[in-house]
Amino acid sequence: MRSELGKITLDKTFEERDRLNKNILGAINNHPLKTHWGLECLRYEIKDVTPPNGVKVVMQLQAEAERRKRAQILEAEGVKEVSTNVAHGKRSAVILESEGAKINQVNRARGEAEAILAAANATAKGILEVLKAITGKCGVEASSLRIAEQYTEAYSEIAKESTTTELVPTKVLCYNSLYKVYDW
Template sequence: MTLDEFMLNFLSNMSGGTIVLLLIAALLIISILLGVRIVPQSEQHVVERFGRLRAVLGPGINLIVPFLDRVKHRVSILERQLPTQSQDAITSDNVLVKVDTSVFYRIVHPEKTVYRIRDVDGAIITTVAGIVRAQIGKMELDEVQSNRATLISTIQHNVEAAVDDWGIEVTRAEILDVNLDQATREAMLQQLNAERERRAAVTRAEGERRAVELNADAELYAAEQAAKARRIEADAEAYATEVVAKAIRDNGVEAAQYQVALKQVDALSQVAAGEGKQTVILPSSAIDAFGEAFKMLKGKPS
C-alpha cells in the first residue's frame, strides 16, 4: 500500500469532528510559534503590522500577534568600528595634510536607523570627512599637531550631533595619523634644523657670557682681597705711628732720638752681616749715634 492510499484510508475512517480538532491543534501550534519571539542579548527586532512600525522587541521572550505582526528587521546593537578612512584637509596656514580617522559607534534606536537612513556606514564616513575638513581648516598646522586631543573631542561632539537623528551613538572617534606631503616635510625639517642651530648659538653665547661674568667676579674678588690687605697694612702702620707718637708725647724728644738710634744700629748690623769681606766706613755722626744710643739704653729704666 502506498502512502497516498494510506492517507485516504486514514481520512475516510476519521469522523468530521476529529478532523476539526486536528486543524485547531495545528492552528494553535502555528500561532504559538509565530507569536513567541526570543530575541538575543546583542540584538533588537523591529516589528511591523501591515507595513507600519508596530514595536521594537528587546532581548528576551516577547509576544506578538500571529499572522498580523512580523519581525521585519533584526538589528545588532553591538559596537561597530568603521574602516580607517583617509581624507585630505587644508589648515588655516595653507598646509595640505592627509588625516587618517577611525570611528566607533552603536545603534541605540533601531527604528530610526532602519527607517531614516539606508547606508549607515557610508553616511557616517561622509559626515566624519566633512567635519574633519571643517575643523582642521580652522587650525594651523602646529595646533593640529599639538592639540590633537582637543580636535578629537570636537570632531566626536559634532559627529554625535549630526547622526543623532539616525538613532546612532558615536562611542569614540580617533585621529590615527596626520601625514604631510614631501615638500612640507622638507620645509619643516629645514625649520627644525635652523631652530636647533639657533638654540645651540644661544647656548654658546650664554656660556661665553657666563665665563666672562665669572672671570670678572674673580678679578673683583682678587682686587677686594688686595685692597683689604693694603688696608690692614695701613692700619698696622698707623698703629705703629700712633705708638711712636704716644711715646714722644709721654717721654719727650729723648724717646724719638732713642728710636732713631735703634734704627741706625739695626741698619749697620744688617750691612755688617753681609757675605764676603767688605769694609764699612762709618761717618763720625754714626759713632756719635752709637754713643747716644748706649747712653739712652743705660739711662732707660728696665
C-alpha cells in the same frame, strides 16, 4: 575634520590629536545625519597625519632652525655665565687687595704713632732728669758751666771758619737764680 584641522597649526595637529578627536566626534554627533537616520558615532580617531613632501621639508627646516636657536641661546648663556664669574672674581680680587692695602696702611700708621710716642716719652724722661739735676745740689752751677762750655765752643768754631778779625769777650758772666755773678 577639515574644519577642526583648519583651526590649529600643523605643529599643534601632532600634539593635540586627542582634543581633535573629541571635537570631531562632537561635530559628527551634532550633524543632521544623527537625527534623520538615527546614526551615532561612538568613536573617532586620527591615527596618523601625513603632510605633503613640501610641508615635511619646511617642518624639518623649522625644526633645524629651532635646534640652532636653542644651541645659540645655550652658548650665549654659557658665555654670559663665564663673563659674570670672571667679573665676580676680578671684583673679589680688587676688594681683597684694597682691604689688604688698608690693613697695611693702618698697621704702618699705628707703628709710626707708637714710635712718635716712644720718642716723646724718652724726651720727657730726659727733661725730667735734667730738671732733677738742675734743682738738685749744685744744679744751677753745673748748668751754668755747661752753657759757658757751649758758648766757648761756638766762638771757637766761628774763629776757625772766619778770615776776619773777631772780638771775643775776655770775661763771660753767668747768672744763677740768686743773681750771683761768676767769672769764667
